[in-house]
Amino acid sequence: xxxxxxxxxxxxxxxxxxxxxxxxxxxxxxxxxxxxxxxxxxxxxxxxxxxxxxxxxxxxxxxxxxxxxxxxxxxxxxxxxxxxxxxxxxxxxxxxxxxxxxxxxxxxxxxxx
Numbered sequence: 101x102x103x104x105x106x107x108x109x110x111x112x113x114x115x116x117x118x119x120x121x122x123x124x125x126x127x128x129x130x131x132x133x134x135x136x137x138x139x140x141x142x143x144x145x146x147x148x149x150x151x152x153x154x155x156x157x158x159x160x161x162x163x164x165x166x167x168x169x170x171x172x173x174x175x176x177x178x179x180x181x182x183x184x185x186x187x188x189x190x191x192x193x194x195x196x197x198x199x200x201x202x203x204x205x206x207x208x209x210x211x212x213x
Contacts, residue, residue, distance in 0.1 A: 101162040103213040104136040104170075104182045107146060107199060110155050121187040133183040136161070136170075139212040141179060146199070146207045148176075153201075160195035160213060161188070 108116075109125065116122030124134040127149070137145045142158075150156060163170050163182055172180040197210040 101164055102138070104138055104161050104163045105142045105212070106134060106136050106159045106161065106188070107142075107150050107153075107156045108159055109153075110157055113157050113159070113196070116188070117190050120189060122190065123187050133171075133185045134188055136163075136182040136184060138182070141176075141181065142212065143207070143209060144176075146209075150207070152205050156199040156207070158197045158199045158210065159188075159193045160197075161193055165192050 106124075108122065112125065113122065122134075123129060128134045135145075135149075146156075166184055166188075169186045170182050170184050173183050175181045195213075199207045199209070202208045
């Protein structure tokens with residue numbers, strides 16, 4: 101199984117748990133898909149797009165459970181990133197970890213699968 105990661109605001113994720121659907125961040129809604137990263141990309145993605153945010157959760161998802169709704173598309177430097185076209189259901193997430201900030205303002209990541 102291929103693990104992909106998404107950084108969600110705690111409040112947004114709690115609302116998704118209540119409603120049964122997560123539609124993504126403001127950036128995701130603007131772009132029309134939920135941004136995911138693989139382990140080799142997620143740390144840089146956090147530094148570039150979520151620097152200084154202390155309200156994040158790291159969602160772990162097996163890409164295969166999302167079926168054809170995940171499309172791997174070229175983005176930063178031509179790297180392929182998984183994009184979810186549609187909502188994420190809370191039961192599709194197999195692990196959730198808090199994403200705290202270190203003293204340098206960068207996120208401290210738990211072990212990545």
